[in-house]
Amino acid sequence: MKILVGVKRVIDYNVKVRVKSDNTDVDLSNTKMAINPFCEIAVEEAIRLKEAGIATEVIAVSVGSSASQEQLRTAMALGADRAILVEAEGTVEPLHVAKAFAKIMDQEDAGLVILGKQSIDSDNNQVGQMLAALTKRPQGTFASNVTVDGDSVSVTREIDGGLRTVKLALPAIVTTDLRLNEPRFAKLPDIMKAKRKPLDNTSFADLGIEVKQHIQLDKVEAPATRQGGVKVGSVDELIQKLKDEAKVI
């Protein structure tokens, strides 16, 4: 079966974001960009399923600006066979991305779609669930273990209070949690080889998707900063401050 894997280009997770002075958005100019960490885990899982002989082909898909090609090349260097970029400028909403994936999932006749559970920029945690809804397929979100068995997949999910295992009929949509796997690093020869792997360009219009704005971004502000605290010298002083000053114990 074919596996589709989602890749989003986001700000590197170590970079502290700055809000633009006109409060229209965060400032991403000259910022280090990378694959969203949860997408890296999704790519890794897809490649492992190929190495295990379960997947026949792994297709990396990204929706975003042409610069996202860089992240798709990285996914191919890690082991994806080919890539599709749905080129879109400006703000792309989760529902638009889900619609694009639904079309591609259908076109490619994919048996499994693996996405990250959330992107670390917009923190929405929506695309996988929306894709499952649009395709009327089952979903295994926040996965920490994935086992494909014939025409179904068992997914162990991280839920509040512990773990829950569900069994889903394929095709299915899985979103990755942090503990699903440890992504590998791309090796130099693989990075060279990835340059020759096919990367197809398409767009919302080509896929026949009407992009309607659902959520408008009005303003972006820096969060309120905390008052600078004090350092205490001993446990006794700390306990005394917590009791008398903060009154929390």
Next chain:
Amino acid sequence: MATLLIAEHNGKELAPATLSALTAAQQIGSDITVLVAGADVKVVADAVAQCAGVSKVLLAEGDSLAHDLAENLSELVVSMASDYSYIMAPANSVSKDTMPRVAALLDVGQLSDITAVLSGDQFQRPIYAGNAIATVTSKDATKVITVRAAAFDKVATTGGSATVESISAPEANSNSSWVSDELSKSERPELTAAERIVSGGRGVGSAENFALVEALADKLGAAVGASRAAVDSGFVANDLQVGQTGKIVAPSLYMAFGISGAIQHLAGMKDSKVIVAINKDEDAPIFQVADYGLVGDLFEILPEMTEKL
């Protein structure tokens, strides 16, 4: 302007996060219906009916709703959606799983994790691990919203007198089935509802050493939390993780032992009322957000604090 709010519960008790989501719902409008869905949850519905500000409680009981499967729960919510302009839930692992499915089936966008209601269609929500606050306007007729409980006060659990009405559960989706649960057992307060939290990071060193953190937590009647490093090292179960991708908490007191204070961890706890940091590295970023910092060895400080409290 009717609102449908999906209650969070564990089958026996209403989760406090629902009370916070009720506050957010009240800031939007007054006609609030609460949906209680599950296998055997009459007791939860009766508790919701007593809560302030609830107009009506709908009780949906059935095997298909037993294990919070998003396929079944979203089916139920969508079948009722035409009567409501707002579909809301506290942000938890069930609603994060189900609500985007509801939104897509209704062909609308979803607002995740709102922290403020500015008007009937304008809201605030944190982005970039809480390092920026976005003000957004929903342009959809039906608004699907999850609420960050830590950002809203709780309504009173008494004073209400809503009626409880039973509705039928949907058929189970044949493509998805529950297999098993492996839930962590704990006598301590639930992390997201706790007034006090004692958290440990990589600096705690081992699963055995975490007993020191637990001892202090028990002394304070606090919940135990952890950083991702502590979870990944196997010191504690992953449902104790506080941060961007774990639990978001805002207790009165948050004590961080051996936690450096990475962006991703701060995203989960920086709205706590009082933050205390104990770290041997005086340059650790956690000290920049801590109200009280103590530089030193947590293996000496933890037992000393536990003894002196």
